[in-house]
């Protein structure tokens with residue numbers, strides 16, 4: 001079973017995955033948690049290129065293709081083998097994030113992104129994609145609180161974008177969810193973490209029962 005978590009910065013993806021994985025493990029599910037970029041050896045090198053602040057000349061197309069190169073390796077080395085072994089795979093942001101950030105927010109051609117995803121993913125699709133939805137100002141407030149409480153700032157590039165950008169991201173996720181009701185669940189992430197967690201556990205367990213009945 002393949003589950004992805006999506007949502008704007010500060011929506012609580014990492015928090016919720018950390019709460020979900022032990023619950024699934026306690027229920028006896030063999031559970032793998034990964035994130036992009038950098039889940040593989042080659043991916044770690046791609047990630048270093050992506051996060052290098054001196055790479056100011058990087059074209060948006062180059063950035064997109066590096067993310068996709070990392071993803072191709074991640075899918076081949078980690079996701080597919082784990083699914084083949086009947087594990088539950090949880091990913092903190094996957095291809096929908098590229099569609100939304102590069103496409104909806106930055107204006108990259110959506111058809112082109114779709115074609116690249118077809119090339120990289122083939123028929124692979126998450127069984128379930130959780131969109132943690134909340135107002136942008138609340139997400140950014142949380143994200144800033146997180147930044148202030150940690151020393152590693154390298155991962156917070158997107159949080160420096162303006163509010164309008166994050167609004168496009170939020171609306172992009174909601175548009176994807178409306179277009180693919182089967183795969184997506186939109187969760188109200190403005191509530192406290194425990195309430196959000198309970199909803200997520202309910203959705204995951206009921207889908208797991210459906211798939212493995």
Ligand SMILES: Nc1ncnc2c1ncn2[C@@H]1O[C@H](COP(=O)(O)OP(=O)(O)O)[C@@H](O)[C@H]1O
Pocket residue numbers: 007008009010011012013014015016142143145146189190191192193194196
């Ligand atoms: N439901 C919640 N209510 C209040 N604060 C939260 C909630 N969920 C997460 N946080 C806090 O908000 C910050 C961002 O959460 P995080 O899980 O890192 O979001 P994301 O991974 O989506 O960017 C963290 O400091 C986290 O502790």
Ligand SMILES: [Mg+2]
Pocket residue numbers: 013014015092
């Ligand atoms: Mg996170």
